[in-house]
Amino acid sequence: MSQTRLLSVLVENKPGVLHRVASMIRRRGFNIDSLSVGPTEDDSVSRMTIAVHVGKQQAEQATKQLSKLVDVITIDDITGLRNVAHELLLIRIHAPAGQRREILDLIAIFRGRVVDVAPNTLIVEVTGSTEKIDNFIELVHPYGIKEAARSGAVALVRGDEARIRLVDFEIGTDVTERSAAPAQGEAADTTGTV
Amino acid sequence: MAATAARTDQTPEPARRLTGAQIALESLIREGTETIFGYPGGANLWLYRYLPEYPQLRHILVRHEQGGAHAADGFARSKRGSVGVVFATSGPGALNLVTGLATAYLDSVPVIAITGQVATTAIGTDSFQESDVIGSTMSVVKHSYLITRAEDIAPTIKEAFHVARTGRPGPVLIDFPKDLQAAVTEFNYPEEPIRLRSFPPPPRPDAARLRRIAQLIREAKRPVILAGRGVIISGAEETLLELSHKANIPVGWTLLGTGAYPVTDPLALQMVGFMGAGYTNKAVCDADVLIMIGMRCDDRVTTKLDSFAPRVEHLIHIDIDPAEIGKNVVPHVSVVADADTALRELIPMVEPKREHEWLTQIDQWREEHPVRFLNHNGLLQPQEVLEEMYSRSQDEAIVLADVGQNQIWAALWFRYSRPGLFLNSGGTGTMGYAFPASMGAKMANPDKTVFCVTGEGGFVMNMQEMATMVENNIAVKVLVLNNRSLGMVRQFQDDFYEGVRSAVDLSFTPDLVKLGDAFGMKAMTTDKLEEVGPMLDAALAHDGPVLMNFDIDPLANVYPIVPLGKGMLDFVEAE
Structure with a gap:
């Protein structure tokens, strides 16, 4: 059964690393829903958050193939974990004076912000889960969407502790322990069943 | 120790200032390289300018970069622990390596490819012989590097060898811009072992x-x-x-x-x-x-x-x-x-x-269910040739097989006793692999007999390397099992594609004896079983490469075989 899986990938901040990751995903025939990449607390490390639409065995294969890339430090399948996964939406909505009040109410419900006002349109910023963004777009659709830009999800797992600390990845770390435990509620993967 | 440490000749040598090309060559020597297969061109000429200053590096001028990549592969495959090295220039030179790199990648062979690249200032301008080598090879190498600073040359080469050798081995490409080959900087080969947080060593078994x-x-x-x-x-x-x-x-x-x-x-x-x-x-x-x-x-x-x-x-x-x-x-x-x-x-x-x-x-x-063949028509059977060859191998000879029927026959009709005696392109199935790869195997194992078993189709795909072999007297004994067709494809067409033969006729293969003569390579031919043994004896006695053509039964097939789309127990046997 296919579903969207969320992979949180820490990579060396080196030229070409995005190409390597994207190329691997394409070559193995996986479909990317979204991919976002940016700096982390450590200058030498970037975090990629990749949403891929795959079955479970495929997800495992994608994870293993990605972790083989020399520039990939660690990869964590955080699907189903207690995570915060947020997207940013910027959307230009047709909002003539007569309809502006209604639209502003919707924006308030979604805790969005108006970031630009023009005579006939508004640019609105909304952040949140992919589902929330999808809902917002659906609701403003009847007013007329002039254009939109979405960031793709970025995500962190909830709780006090960093899920992956780079110091854990010193030489000698067992490769089988490199990716964190499988998502809750799932049976051990095919590498683990005895 | 204190007394000797005080001696002036024990003080560390000040770092030498060398060109990037010299640094690369010195780094290769530090990694144990002795043999380089390569081809010069505009973007790697500084490497070639300094190559003669390092006589401990033996450079073999191949006649096509693909031959160089396969030779480096054959070298590494036939000598456990070694890493094959190939040089090519930018653009077409580097792109000619792609098939060889893919072959090494799928079969986990450690190879280092050093490709010249246009100057850093010219990258991205579509300058002469520029191509995106990193992008073009990305999916067929274990890892690759574009060098962007002269001080990175030595650490990059050290890391590349580490990555190529460690864990599941594979090819690593280093793209080396020509201005950095000429740039002068201090040479300090890193002494510390490579430690990469993103590339841990293989785990202990659980x-x-x-x-x-x-x-x-x-x-x-x-x-x-x-x-x-x-x-x-x-x-x-x-x-x-x-x-x-x-x-x-x-x-x-x-x-x-x-x-x-x-x-x-x-x-x-x-x-x-x-x-x-x-x-x-x-x-x-x-x-x-x-x-x-x-x-x-x-x-x-x-x-x-x-x-x-x-x-x-x-x-x-x-x-x-x-x-x-x-x-x-x-x-x-x-x-x-x-x-x-x-x-x-x-x-x-x-x-x-x-x-x-x-x-x-x-x-x-x-x-x-013995693995067997039957001779129904009295024509020379490929397995008969291989049996004669095996009886002369003393269990020591290295056999390289190409791709197709010859590959399976060579796998099944030799009683291999050890690893490293049978080399072939099993993953990518690269026709034209065996002949250049056998050069590499012979270079790595000069004291061993090296047989190259190929077909007339695969042989001509890289036959230009006859020149390399003769020039360097690389004494490979080549057996062309010549059935005047693309045998495996012909067999598939006969059995699985409704019997329609299409584009498999190789009757127009050149006369291989004359071809060998033209290259100065001893060449012989036969279609008679009784001549096979004496011919092999003559080939083994000859101090140099030999090309042997065997005109075999054109309809000899590979058995057993599982028909396409069928299961493991549906194998068809010789009858």
């Missing part, structure tokens, strides 16, 4: 899982081991033999695993799969415990996936690459580790045992 495997072996009624190239790379042939003898487990192998287990051992099965021995397929399909070691389990092994090992209750997979576990076949127990380490730790946990019924059953299958 002891609990090994104990579980030992228990499964104890309970098994019909155990079978399959060995892949991972066993050979790891040097696990002795531990594999010990394990199989201790628990009396029959051992089969993949095409690339040929040589991992001695063919003459009483517990030896044969190659498995699509063109494997019938009795091996029968054993795998009846096994209750199947142990796969260092193999990818690709479609040439499984044939139709659901026909593979249908009675298996416990499928065990040991591989150094976690991505191979569960990729094609999902095991019940897996161990991610180096094969030799895993087997070494497993053996003491295993109890001696012998399943008499199972071994008797296998012996019976071995008798019922």
Whole structure:
């Protein structure tokens, strides 16, 4: 059964690393829903958050193939974990004076912000889960969407502790322990069943 | 020590200032390189400018970069622990390496390719002979580097060798802009071992899982081991033999695993799969415990996936690459580790045992389904040539096979006793591989006999390397099994594509004896069995490369074979 899986990938901040990751995903025939990449607390490390639409065995294969890339430090399948996964939406909505009040109410419900006002349109910023963004777009659709830009999800797992600390990845770390435990509620993967 | 330390000649030498080209060449020497296969051009001329200053680096001028890549592959494959090195210039030179890199990648062969690149200031301007080599090769290398600063040259080369050799080996490409080859900087070869947080060494085998495997072996009624190239790379042939003898487990192998287990051992099965021995397929399909070691389990092994090992209750997979576990076949127990380490730790946990019924059953299958050929028409059969060749190999000769019928015949008709004696492009199936790769194998093993078994189709794909071989007197003995057609394709068309022969006729292959003469290569031909032995004797007595053409039965086929789309037990045998 296919579903969207969320992979949180820490990579060396080196030229070409995005190409390597994207190329691997394409070559193995996986479909990317979204991919976002940016700096982390450590200058030498970037975090990629990749949403891929795959079955479970495929997800495992994608994870293993990605972790083989020399520039990939660690990869964590955080699907189903207690995570915060947020997207940013910027959307230009047709909002003539007569309809502006209604639209502003919707924006308030979604805790969005108006970031630009023009005579006939508004640019609105909304952040949140992919589902929330999808809902917002659906609701403003009847007013007329002039254009939109979405960031793709970025995500962190909830709780006090960093899920992956780079110091854990010193030489000698067992490769089988490199990716964190499988998502809750799932049976051990095919590498683990005895 | 204090006294000697005070001597002035013990003070560290000040770092020398060298050009980037010199730094690269010195770095190669530090990594143990002795032989480079290469081809010069505009973007690597600084490397070639300084190459003569390093006589300890023997450069072999190949006649096409693809030949160079295959030669570096053959060098590394035939000499465990070595890394093949190939040079090419930018653009077309580098792109000509792609097939060779892919071949090395799929078969896990450590190769370093150093490609010239246009100057850093010209990258991205579509300048003369510029191409995106990193992008073009990305999916066929283990890793690649574009050098952007002169001070990175030495550390990059050191890291590249580390990545190529460590874990599951593979090719690594270094793209080296020409301005950096000329740039002068201090040369300090990094002394520290490479430590990469993103590339940890392979893990230790999990002891609990090994104990579980030992228990499964104890309970098994019909155990079978399959060995892949991972066993050979790891040097696990002795531990594999010990394990199989201790628990009396029959051992089969993949095409690339040929040589991992001695063919003459009483517990030896044969190659498995699509063109494997019938009795091996029968054993795998009846096994209750199947142990796969260092193999990818690709479609040439499984044939139709659901026909593979249908009675298996416990499928065990040991591989150094976690991505191979569960990729094609999902095991019940897996161990991610180096094969030799895993087997070494497993053996003491295993109890001696012998399943008499199972071994008797296998012996019976071995008798019922021998790997054999029949000569119906009196024409020279390829297997007859190979038998004559085997009788002259003294169990020592290295055999390189090309791709197609010759490859399977060479895999099945030689009784290989050790790893490293049979080399072929099993993964990519690259026609034209064997001839240039055999140069590399001979360079790496100058004291061994090296046979190159090929067809007239694959031979002409890289026949330009005759010039290289003759120039350097690389004494490979080439056997062209000439059936005047693309034999394997012809066989497929006859049997699986409604009998329509299309684009397989090679009647117009040039006269190979005259061709050999033109290159100055001793060449002979025959179509008679009684002349094969004397011809091979003459070839072996000749101090230099020899090209032998054997006009074989044009309709000789590979058997056994599983018809396309069929399962492991549907193999068709010679009759």
